Amino acid sequence: MATLRLEVVTPDKTVVKSEVEMVVCPGVEGEFGVLSKHISLLSALKIGVLRYRISSKDEYVFISGGFADVNNNVLTVLAESAEIACDIDTARAQNARERAEKRMAVQDDTVDAARAEAALQRAIMRLNVAVRR
Numbered sequence: 001m002a003t004l005r006l007e008v009v010t011p012d013k014t015v016v017k018s019e020v021e022m023v024v025c026p027g028v029e030g031e032f033g034v035l036s037k038h039i040s041l042l043s044a045l046k047i048g049v050l051r052y053r054i055s056s057k058d059e060y061v062f063i064s065g066g067f068a069d070v071n072n073n074v075l076t077v078l079a080e081s082a083e084i085a086c087d088i089d090t091a092r093a094q095n096a097r098e099r100a101e102k103r104m105a106v107q108d109d110t111v112d113a114a115r116a117e118a119a120l121q122r123a124i125m126r127l128n129v130a131v132r133r
Helices: 090-105 115-128
Strands: 004-009 012-020 022-027 030-035 041-054 057-071 073-078 082-084
Touching: 012 041, 012 057, 012 082, 022 057, 022 073, 030 041, 041 073, 041 115, 057 115, 073 090
Parallel strands: 004 073
Antiparallel strands: 004 012, 022 030, 022 041, 041 057, 057 073, 057 082
16 A cells, blocks of 8 residues: 655654554644645644544544645644553643543632643643543
8 A cells, every 4th residue: 555654843852763554643623634645735734633544444533733734745733732542641641630620610810710721732732642542
């Protein structure tokens, strides 16, 4: 099967750098797939799960937003943060989820609701990726 190069990069490190069969990205306008020889594309990404296939096996990466750029059979994902499924600490993610839910339950001016919602979404997505190991 034809492949394309996938590179998932954060400000700190390269999370994935591999030849893959396909990728499904969490675009801000909805999920989109990328196959070999895809036309050039630039898309904003939302918090979510990036799925890619190597040797007919699906792998998962949590990403917390960023951009996807497809050019010359290379998909580069520039993410604010990213973690492959096996690197996610589920206990830490569960604690983050509980903290975010508690913050969202508070109904006063001391809590930034948008930040609490984003923290909750990140924790939920990290847990979703971790269970797919």
